[in-house]
Amino acid sequence: QKEVEQNSGPLSVPEGAIASLNCTYSDRGSQSFFWYRQYSGKSPELIMFIYSNGDKEDGRFTAQLNKASQYVSLLIRDSQPSDSATYLCAVVLSGGYNKLIFGAGTRLAVHP
């Protein structure tokens, strides 16, 4: 089992819709969870950081964390063509060394 798993996509949504991106992780002791957006050829950009169970909202983005189910998701409301990118889920593993591991990423395509 991979430490961080994401569907590779592509996930295709129409402009204005809600895009839902999912991520599961295997280390039950993990405490920190991240969503990054990466445009082709560029470095990842942090869009959400969550560490408490429940929802965290920032503008059009909502991260949802469920530690019991080992599941973290990202919702993008009112999707725009500029949101078309790869979304990377990342987790800091337990064990005390701040090991930060990434999923393979989900490619999102928002079409007009």
Place this chain on the structure above:
Amino acid sequence: DGGITQSPKYLFRKEGQNVTLSCEQNLNHDAMYWYRQDPGQGLRLIYYSQIVNDFQKGDIAEGYSVSREKKESFPLTVTSAQKNPTAFYLCASKRGGVTEAFFGQGTRLTVV
């Protein structure tokens, strides 16, 4: 301006050469990371360091070496033992504890 600086942006290596990629941060972050990204793939962890003079192997450390002599600097050497080094290399850093991690702009290494 605070941030993470990677240099050079593009690097060309001849077969059998060692090359060193630079990563410097002025954010006073404790932890630093090196990742490799191949086209269409996620980020794979090469090495990471939580404190000065200490570092751990990631998932794909073979053919790479690092040092952490200063808190601000975490250079990565791609040795001749790395048989397929052409990739996009990304450096990241974060403070200790439950905090965000940020990336530099990346170095694109090509073997010629």
